[in-house]
Amino acid sequence: MEKKLFSPYKMKDLTLKNRIVMAPMCMYSCEKEDGIVTDFHMTHYVSRAVGQVGLIILEATAVTPQGRISHQDLGIWSEEHVSGLTKLTQQIKQNGAAAGIQLAHAGRKAALRDEIIAPSALAFDEKYKEPKAMTAEEIKETVEAFRLAADRAKRAGFDVIEIHAAHGYLINQFLSPLTNKRDDEYGGTAENRFRFLKEILEEVKTVWDGPLFVRVSACDYHEEGLTADDYVSIGASLKKLGVDLIDVSSGAVVPARIHAYPGYQVKFAEKIKHGAGVAIGAVGLITTGIQAEEILQNDRADLIFIARELLRDPYWPRTAAKELGTSIESPKQYERGWIF
Numbered sequence: 001m002e003k004k005l006f007s008p009y010k011m012k013d014l015t016l017k018n019r020i021v022m023a024p025m026c027m028y029s030c031e032k033e034d035g036i037v038t039d040f041h042m043t044h045y046v047s048r049a050v051g052q053v054g055l056i057i058l059e060a061t062a063v064t065p066q067g068r069i070s071h072q073d074l075g076i077w078s079e080e081h082v083s084g085l086t087k088l089t090q091q092i093k094q095n096g097a098a099a100g101i102q103l104a105h106a107g108r109k110a111a112l113r114d115e116i117i118a119p120s121a122l123a124f125d126e127k128y129k130e131p132k133a134m135t136a137e138e139i140k141e142t143v144e145a146f147r148l149a150a151d152r153a154k155r156a157g158f159d160v161i162e163i164h165a166a167h168g169y170l171i172n173q174f175l176s177p178l179t180n181k182r183d184d185e186y187g188g189t190a191e192n193r194f195r196f197l198k199e200i201l202e203e204v205k206t207v208w209d210g211p212l213f214v215r216v217s218a219c220d221y222h223e224e225g226l227t228a229d230d231y232v233s234i235g236a237s238l239k240k241l242g243v244d245l246i247d248v249s250s251g252a253v254v255p256a257r258i259h260a261y262p263g264y265q266v267k268f269a270e271k272i273k274h275g276a277g278v279a280i281g282a283v284g285l286i287t288t289g290i291q292a293e294e295i296l297q298n299d300r301a302d303l304i305f306i307a308r309e310l311l312r313d314p315y316w317p318r319t320a321a322k323e324l325g326t327s328i329e330s331p332k333q334y335e336r337g338w339i340f
């Protein structure tokens with residue numbers, strides 16, 4: 001029987017050749033601090049396309065310079081970024097993978113020399129700067145920055161856009177009551193805390209009609225924070241807003257100890273998938289083909305996101321296929337590798 005991990009997956013006009021997604025991973029490699037794609041990014045991402053990953057999602061890519069996690073982050077805040085990103089999507093696609101980009105703003109988790117912003121003036125911990133609470137005008141400008149970034153991503157040839165609403169970065173800071181202490185229409189009730197993300201999605205959709213993902217942190221690991229049950233409601237709202245898939249991660253909103261074990265976030269993925277009736281990507285310590293196949297066959301998620309294992313093994317899809325007793329196509333230049 002065909003393994004589900006190697007079965008195609010269709011979203012809108014895009015068909016992924018398998019269910020394996022390279023999860024976004026910051027490479028902090030823009031040494032010139034200009035956010036422009038470097039030779040390293042080309043080699044890094046294109047290797048995983050050659051390695052037969054179905055969808056490659058680029059690392060958190062900053063929609064404004066102030067929204068970078070570090071000065072070395074990849075950026076999409078200006079027209080100067082489009083040509084490097086275009087070359088990258090072309091190469092990824094020529095090698096048979098689909099190309100995605102994670103649009104991000106770090107908010108209070110930016111480790112930058114200049115001023116940083118957040119919903120409320122609360123530092124993450126003593127190592128981080130205290131952010132400035134955003135004005136209504138700054139909220140508007142940031143929503144607009146996501147729209148402009150989505151338009152650039154479209155022109156650069158991306159197949160998928162993922163909005164980074166996880167890991168305690170700016171959007172997550174609006175969603176969580178632990179980090180959002182505003183008393184205007186962006187704070188207080190769950191509906192108000194969701195407003196910033198809602199406006200971003202509405203604006204992005206004015207320029208983007210392709211597959212749209214949102215990455216969430218489905219648990220704050222804090223007794224006054226958000227839980228997977230809250231994210232079932234958020235998931236239902238995201239579905240209504242036209243989001244095609246929720247990529248379910250967890251934590252990093254406030255400092256907290258997380259007990260991580262193989263597949264430790266899959267329970268959140270499964271809950272949101274069935275509670276909100278939305279397509280889901282599972283991520284977090286998924287490292288073997290058997291684990292991935294179990295998650296898909298038991299209908300706990302629709303796509304499998306792999307991060308660190310793809311750093312260790314750029315050809316992980318082949319490793320997983322061998323483990324599952326099947327084989328996958330190789331790039332045609334490598335077919336001789338199968339002839340003895």
Ligand SMILES: Cc1cc2nc3c(=O)[nH]c(=O)nc-3n(C[C@H](O)[C@H](O)[C@H](O)COP(=O)(O)O)c2cc1C
Binds near residue numbers: 102285308
């Ligand atoms: C080097 C590195 C960089 C990461 N950068 C990002 C990022 O840019 N955006 C994001 O949402 N998650 C990021 N993550 C988290 C991963 O996408 C993933 O959720 C996490 O590593 C758990 O999956 P894994 O066990 O397969 O590694 C990063 C992880 C690593 C190891």
